[in-house]
Amino acid sequence: MRVAIVHDWLPFMGGAENVIINMHEVFPEAPIYTSMCNRMNMRGALRDADIRTTFLQKTDKKMLNHRRLFPYMPTAMESIDLRGYDVVISSSTSVGKSVITGPDTLHICYCNTPMRYAWEQRHNYIGPLVGKGGFKNRMISYFMTFMRVWDYATSARVDVFVGNSVNVAKRIRKYYRRDAYVIHCPVRTAMFHTTKEDGGFFLCVSRLQEYKGIELAVKVCSDNNLPLYVIGTGPMKEKLEAMAGPTVKFLGFVDDDELKDYYARCKALIFPGVEDFGITPLEAQASGRPVIALGKGGILETVIENETGVFFDEPTPNSLLEAIRRFESMTFDKEKIRAHALEFDESVFKDRLKRFVEEQYRIFKEKQMEGITVYK
Template sequence: MKVSLAHDHLFQLGGAERVVLEFHQIFPEAPLYTLISALQPGNSFDQLNIKTSFLQKMPGAKKHLQYYLSLMPHAWEQLNFSDYNIVLSSTSALAKGLITPPNCLHICYCHTPTRYLWSDAYNYIEELNQPRIIKKVLPLVLHKLRMWDLFAAQRVDYFITNSYYIKKRIRKYYNKPAHVIYPPVNVEQYRVSPNIKDYYIIVSRLRPYKKVDLAIRAFNELGLPLIIIGGGEEYAKLKKLAKPNVKLLGEVSEERKIQLLSQAKAFIHPQIEDFGIAAVEAMAAGRPVIAYNEGGATETVIDGQTGILYNEQSWECLVHTILKFDHTQFNSEAIRNHANKFNATRFREEIEEYISKVWQDHNNQTII
């Protein structure tokens, strides 16, 4: 059985890339196809056999891949998967549109239907930091791309996804079933600290949909210490919004992040996430999570046991929730034990079991 891996593109080491690395652990000989790789040497992907599309050599693509948006479907369709029995793809964009031969099985781990085409289509254009003329033309490009994306999703033989929340989206936008396997979290590297300090914490990319501004407004009002770890396009805006009790640290080392998570009173999670790996990492450190009651958090946070879920995505509701919160009412070891259910070994076992099953079903259908 010859296997290939596929992933949208390689620019950072986030949750989706962790999934790909776990795929590599299962299939160490499988090459990884991707549109473009801009990773610097000295990372976990150095050991992989990476094959890129023609976009890798296009001028400026490593810094501004979005300018080649209209070429991405063609780039995926030009990659040749004719030598493989199984293609295992990881996507939140367009990798689902790769073309496989008739007897090849395409299994797609879909982190979410393409946000800028479906669930965030309108906000994406409004929040885009581009000239007005581009914002006028872009909806026409996205309309054509949306039709391609819907058509491309029908090429996938089996969808896997990261939560029941995203399973519903796949059904809504692609009219396809999906099997839920929660993503891997490196829970073993986190530890429970006996020394809880007087601050709350957020670990997040600073993008509009993360709603970090709501948390800052809440803590501005409360006057309580809040530490924010992470960088992104909203850093300057959020830094200006924050009062002295709110500290934006930017990117920090993994060791520093682990330490800060383990000593916080609670982890703040104001956004809607597909799954929410950072919240599970906080629980792996034994810390309760204060999360908005929608999206992946409803599947990872047990209200009243591993955190608190609040029902209105507003800074006012977050303030009210924090005022009622008492971190001493939570059992750190019980929280950590819950987080252990999302470990990487469990993920690999479930992926292997699922692929074995659908591969057997596929072969039986072929014989019939």
């Protein structure tokens, strides 16, 4: 069984890229096709993997803003030659699923999310990008209308959809009118550990972007003199630092050794955004620490309320503060929290993925002649 892996783009490492590492470890002989790649940013198994790029990769130099290439991505992905493969696994948050395969090739799409900026979060993305009103805003809106039509049309190129969560499977059904299996994202639980030491601080680990909701955590902790450490960088960094009180510390980027230490010592991870799945809450739980989270989206599948964390209902200061106060009155079992996170370990994902691909390929081969009648 010849397998190929497809991903939207590889400018840097993140949660979706860790999924690709796990796919590569399950199918080590499979080449990885992508629109463009910053090879110097790759780590782990991707550093030396067989990564094949499109015509958008005009240089080996670091590409600082891959989003500028987005208008060319549909053509780039459709130019990838996947002839000769029995199975193509596309890992897609945007354009990855759009590759074209032949009738003898099974195309499985592992969908991290339908294209956010084309569908229900389009206003969150387009507004900050172009500002209020104006010609540029209208042009991008027209372009995104085309992208929605194209995105829906390319969903028909997929034989089997897999969502990374029930939350994403619901969105696949909504926007593509397709059913999907669910295989939860892999988490590097072995990297994290518990400790008896308590640093006495709350923690946020996130890219500092508006939709992540970090502003809410900074405001609540600043207004109530609660210690908060914020790990991550992004376009909102200066704004958040300007509004933060003396109890809030911004640590920027930290390496893995520092990260797992902060996770292990924090009182709890504050997770104020809505994510398709959410890796950081499971990393915190793998460290034996509970999560205080907005009770919407993928977090409902990864946190057990009052056992591995607490939820708040609305993205408002009062709602978050009430959840923090409730958390302060509770006790949590670190080992029980970590045991829950182990259910999402990389080894679980890889076992499920391997069995699923083999099963779906067998079914695909058995059903290839269904509905075909040779008329004589």
